[in-house]
Amino acid sequence: MVKELIIDSTPDKGVTIALLQDKQLVELNKEKADNSFAVGDIYLGRIKKIMPGLNAAFVDVGYEKDAFLHYLDLGPQVQSLLKLTRIVKNGSYQERLLNSLKLEKDIDKAGKISDILARNVLLPVQIAKEPISTKGPRLSSDLSIAGRFVVLVPFSSTVSISKRIKGNAERTRLKKIVESIKPANFGVIIRTVSEGKGVEELQKDLLDLISKWELFSKRLKTAEPTHKVLGEMDRASTILRDILTDEFTHIHVNDLALYDEVKSYVQEISPDLEKIVKQYKHKEPIFDHFGVERQIKASFGKTVNLQGGAYLVIEHTEALHVVDVNSGNRIASKENQEENALLVNKEAAKEIARQLRLRDMGGIVVIDFIDMHKPTNRKELYSYLKECMANDRAKHTILPPSKFGLVQITRQRVRPEMSVVTSEKCPACGGSGEIRSSIVLLDDIENNLSFILQEQNEKGITLTVHPYIGAYITSGLFSKRIKWFFKYGKWIKIKTVSSYYLTQFRFFNSKEEEIKL
Incomplete structure (x- = not known):
């Protein structure tokens, strides 16, 4: 198993740490800039x-x-x-x-x-x-x-x-x-x-x-x-202290000061692994570069899709978490219904074990697996779920499936549950379902661009936009960017950021500092 740690440090959001196993996101930890009342303090x-x-x-x-x-x-x-x-x-x-x-x-x-x-x-x-x-x-x-x-x-x-x-x-x-x-x-x-x-x-x-x-x-x-x-150590050092092993192949950090801290700490606790700590220097956001942002968006939310058409529905209440396993559009003949149910349930069990770690869900978790009639299959599912959760560092207890096919899990909760909003009120349309046309959006971009280039006389401008808008600006022989070049005599760099909403855009100068408008 290949393990990687991707550490994203930003002044406004603090430090976000993603643990990947075989390129799959399994843990996500966030540490605010003001890290008061952390476990261990x-x-x-x-x-x-x-x-x-x-x-x-x-x-x-x-x-x-x-x-x-x-x-x-x-x-x-x-x-x-x-x-x-x-x-x-x-x-x-x-x-x-x-x-x-x-x-x-x-x-x-x-x-x-x-x-x-x-x-x-x-x-x-x-x-x-x-x-x-x-x-x-x-x-x-x-x-x-x-x-x-x-x-x-x-x-x-x-x-x-x-x-x-x-x-x-x-x-x-x-x-x-x-x-x-x-x-x-x-x-x-x-x-x-x-x-x-x-x-x-x-x-x-x-x-x-x-x-x-x-x-x-x-x-x-x-x-x-x-x-x-x-005080307890920062989250990055705490995670390294608890889980760093020879299985780790890379630790990528995008902040120089934090990179020095992590490298120094790894050198202290495990000198042989010091060489795996790398400073990320690319302009693309570190989570976008390593595919973490895409996995975050796909892994959080009420519905989580599985391979083969099955999916999970995850509901959270004050008292407990409920997970419903659905076969979706997965089709099997009548003779293979029991076998198909076992396959879907085992696939779901693996993803549920990942979701518990990823979201850091604690307290009582009730899972409604697809009904299976054979006791041997229920026993196999129970053993497989325990196997999938063996690497979970949080203390947990798993009860065998009940006669209704429900599996109950209690899992230690020491921090607030990791919550990443994947569906929210659209900041571009305010929930109306309608946004400004792309022509009007481009008028806004061009008006700001004209002011930056002609009034502020900035050079080396980079425009960051949503990938759809970026494609619209750069596509074609006589693209919008080419027209801007002939109009202003300056080449505008276009950078796409998948985490932007559709009508969001920002300008940066040659020193990579955002130009406030």
Whole structure:
């Protein structure tokens, strides 16, 4: 499997990251320029309200709505965290690690939050789920700092290993290495990518995480309530940290500053892969060049077409997502109806697994597959769906098909669902279904062009338009562009952008700066 990462950075839209597998888009991540309240960020929260009925608290972390902290998310060592916060704030604890800190007893799993927290208490909390819809962030005070190979867990002494590492000898080897290098009062989770790694790599990663904890301790002393104390890495680095393997062949970045950051980070975590990081320098938008924009437009929306004529209908509600599988115009004889249903369902299962990752759909997902009468076929479909979702990094559970042919999936939701509008009110016609004629549009373009060339005396003009309009301007022996050349004595470059709506156009100067009109 060939993997590529395409990173598009723009000042107005932030950073958009597309993960391709064998040229097919499987994940799309967006990071806004103001990346507050991202999963993994640690804030100094102030308890605003205790809710005994919910056994939870609402915490002020600077978001417009108070964040939610449940008792079960406090972590067993929350008393030790509260103790550390108090003595660090008082200035009576000078160490950066936890060597001399006496840990408190674990809290009762069935206890009450009112016995642990009170109003206005300061507590470091970590974003477990980003703000979604009308809800504020979901918090945890069971802090952890993730690295490439290991995760550092303060106020613990346990070393745990990813279940995906199967070999007993390898599990024992990794556990011995980590136990010999971890500091006191810190636990460690060994991640899947640690398999086969040596002492030097694991120790370097662990030392990086320890330095982050020391930075957290330093900042905690002077941190103001509701302010961020320690931030998670940007989305590009986080994705690289979690998924970068030898299967990656290219990482393309269109922004120079971000390219330098990504290249430096890849060099740090996996020097052998540094050469695959490339800066994209073409004038065509990076997503258009690699065919990502086309896949985005085809993959989002209510209806998703499959090969062979079948299609999916995806509906979203507040409580759950519903996917309906339709055979469409796919035709089969009566004798092969069962076989045809299995083929369509398996094709749909593969696309649904991709859609869940692509849209980052979380919560409850109900899939209405085409009815199949043979138990063996239902079992085969269930196994195939689990196989298709094996590479999904989000925690998920798949239930076998019910007697009505419905498959239920629960999938971890930590961020707002990726929503790309593919059908919207037309900005050109305002929803009327009618737009200005192409002649009037070209009059507008030419009037602006005349002003730019004759009044502003600009040179090296590039006109960007929708591909249909671009073809109209450039086609023919005596095309519109040729006529402009004879009229103004200057050659106009025409650049087409597929993401433009039909009547949209922009002018750029020789420095590739947009000319505002």
